Amino acid sequence: MCGVVGYIGSKEAAPILIDxxxxxxxxxxxxxxxxxxxGGKIVSDKEMGRxxxxxxxxxxxxxxxxxxxxxxxxxxxxxxxQLNSHPHFSSDGAIAVVHNGIIENYAELRNELAAKGxxxxxxxxxxxxxxxxxxxxxxxxxxxxxxxxxxxxxxRGAYALGILFRDAPDTVYCARLGSxxxxxxxxxxxxxxxxVPAIINRISKAIYLNDGEMAVLRADSVEVCTIxxxxxxxxxxxxxxxxxxxxxxxxxxxxxKEIHEQPRVLRALLxxxxxADGTIEIGSGLSPDYFRKLRRIMIVSCGTxxxxxxxxxxxxxxxxxxxxxxDLASEFRYRDPKIDPGTLVIPVSQSGETADTLASIRxxxxxxxxxxxxxNVEGSSVVRESDxxxxxxxxxxxxxxxxxxxxxQQMAFALFALYIAGVRGNLTPEQVKDYLDDxxxxxxxxxxxxxxxxxxRVIGEKHHDGPSSLYLGRKFNFPTALEGALKNKEISxxxxxxxxxxxxxxxxxxxxxxxxxVICICTKTADEVYEKMLSNIKEVxxxxxxxxxxxxxxxxxxxxxxxxxxxxxEVRDEFTPMVNVVALQLLAYYAARAxxxxxxxxxxxxxxVTVE
Ligand code: G6P
Numbered sequence: 001m002c003g004v005v006g007y008i009g010s011k012e013a014a015p016i017l018i019d020x021x022x023x024x025x026x027x028x029x030x031x032x033x034x035x036x037x038x039g040g041k042i043v044s045d046k047e048m049g050r051x052x053x054x055x056x057x058x059x060x061x062x063x064x065x066x067x068x069x070x071x072x073x074x075x076x077x078x079x080x081x082q083l084n085s086h087p088h089f090s091s092d093g094a095i096a097v098v099h100n101g102i103i104e105n106y107a108e109l110r111n112e113l114a115a116k117g118x119x120x121x122x123x124x125x126x127x128x129x130x131x132x133x134x135x136x137x138x139x140x141x142x143x144x145x146x147x148x149x150x151x152x153x154x155x156r157g158a159y160a161l162g163i164l165f166r167d168a169p170d171t172v173y174c175a176r177l178g179s180x181x182x183x184x185x186x187x188x189x190x191x192x193x194x195x196v197p198a199i200i201n202r203i204s205k206a207i208y209l210n211d212g213e214m215a216v217l218r219a220d221s222v223e224v225c226t227i228x229x230x231x232x233x234x235x236x237x238x239x240x241x242x243x244x245x246x247x248x249x250x251x252x253x254x255x256x257k258e259i260h261e262q263p264r265v266l267r268a269l270l271x272x273x274x275x276a277d278g279t280i281e282i283g284s285g286l287s288p289d290y291f292r293k294l295r296r297i298m299i300v301s302c303g304t305x306x307x308x309x310x311x312x313x314x315x316x317x318x319x320x321x322x323x324x325x326x327d328l329a330s331e332f333r334y335r336d337p338k339i340d341p342g343t344l345v346i347p348v349s350q351s352g353e354t355a356d357t358l359a360s361i362r363x364x365x366x367x368x369x370x371x372x373x374x375x376n377v378e379g380s381s382v383v384r385e386s387d388x389x390x391x392x393x394x395x396x397x398x399x400x401x402x403x404x405x406x407x408x409q410q411m412a413f414a415l416f417a418l419y420i421a422g423v424r425g426n427l428t429p430e431q432v433k434d435y436l437d438d439x440x441x442x443x444x445x446x447x448x449x450x451x452x453x454x455x456x457r458v459i460g461e462k463h464h465d466g467p468s469s470l471y472l473g474r475k476f477n478f479p480t481a482l483e484g485a486l487k488n489k490e491i492s493x494x495x496x497x498x499x500x501x502x503x504x505x506x507x508x509x510x511x512x513x514x515x516x517x518v519i520c521i522c523t524k525t526a527d528e529v530y531e532k533m534l535s536n537i538k539e540v541x542x543x544x545x546x547x548x549x550x551x552x553x554x555x556x557x558x559x560x561x562x563x564x565x566x567x568x569x570e571v572r573d574e575f576t577p578m579v580n581v582v583a584l585q586l587l588a589y590y591a592a593r594a595x596x597x598x599x600x601x602x603x604x605x606x607x608x609v610t611v612e
Contacts, residue, residue: 077124295342296323347386400490
């Protein structure tokens, strides 16, 4: 959630830290701070609010030094304030710490340290860490590294830490447990960061620290060890995406850029996974025989990825006949889901670092299940803890509201479901080929919807002002309704509810009036769902609701009912959600723009939810 960066080299650290924090601001943005080693002192600046405030401060009084750490915060313990901003310091100011995660036993540690004379300035859990390290030095730790190791053994919870010692010049210490941290390797300079995009413009190789590992970085060396002190030979990985992938590329926001990237992302997935003869390759590492015998699939995820999981369930059940369940990872981990080792568990995650999703994976592994994840970030915790991963390969998604990762997750499920249906014989090779031909039409259909963005903008601006909106869909497009409503509330702050249209009479119908925009997803389908959806729209019309429909080009029924219509091209029923949701992403986008919100960094949200 928070973003951590660090630098050691021969350049000025502060501008590099600020640049890295800018690229990490999607992880949290209620305050920011940096600390730099400067001629035997640690100097620091912190500021409330967006990073720009800190930049202004540094422009007036720059901090010199070529070794430093920085942080952008998403508050957990203590409100956003200057005092609660990181870095936090030891009593003597000789140790500075930035932290992402939660120290669960901080209250206990704080009491113990207070009894030993430590005074705390903030309400944060993090502040215990520099004090604890200081105490370890006082109590005989022979070196900074030993003090860090002794302190870390006393912490419970999750952390990615960047640490500076006044008395250890030109050195950055870092450690990881449960929160992501990477080490970027440069030429006579090294970096730490919560996520690759922070430093992608500076490095092409990185070490992904594992849980329970720490490292000591100097300009020309990186030493990795466990917190027990055992040396580790780290694996150096090439970064697979380019610096431009993490830039705006001329778009007004990352979200708009990412919406536009969807046709390319979807095409690339089809190219990568479907060969010319129609063979689907999913890289599960599991044999066809495994899938023939498979009886149950459990999908776990959070947020937008949960909606992708709902779509995956519908598609997998429909095409393969396997019993599929999907659940919110935060619910799954606290219920008793009666999963046997024969169940295939599919975690879905853009970031690969979502705390609840990771906890669910660990539980499922304890039960002996195979884990086949759908994930966007190579080297992430979800990937490392899975038996195999289907990579969505979207490149970095920086806008907090997920767009391209969602449609890519849907595409992953489509390919996976067709693969299994083929292997199990639910579909003949000819039928699989038919489906694949139709699936190949999706990227162009998505492109077509994006081309209509001006029309969608007008509709978004027309309906942005009410307090609330309702999104209705059925069957494959029930998750689309949920995702459309989620996009709207995330970025425009308009209350929005997604509902299964068939449930409307059981409650939401009471809300309908001429003031309520009702977004009805009613694209043509081969089965009765379209007719049922039309009936629901009529019920809304009869109560003077403001109907905005997402309809198939050429539909002659919807114009009789809806005030505003977003037409989308016809694609096969099962694949309509990938096209329809793009219309809803754009609708939310332009409503948010009309409401003047900060679209890429909506209030209170964070891109990567690494705490429970
Ligand atoms: C946060 C993000 C959402 C995302 C969800 C799950 O809430 O703002 O966009 O869908 O976390 O994240 P994941 O990285 O696991 O997909």
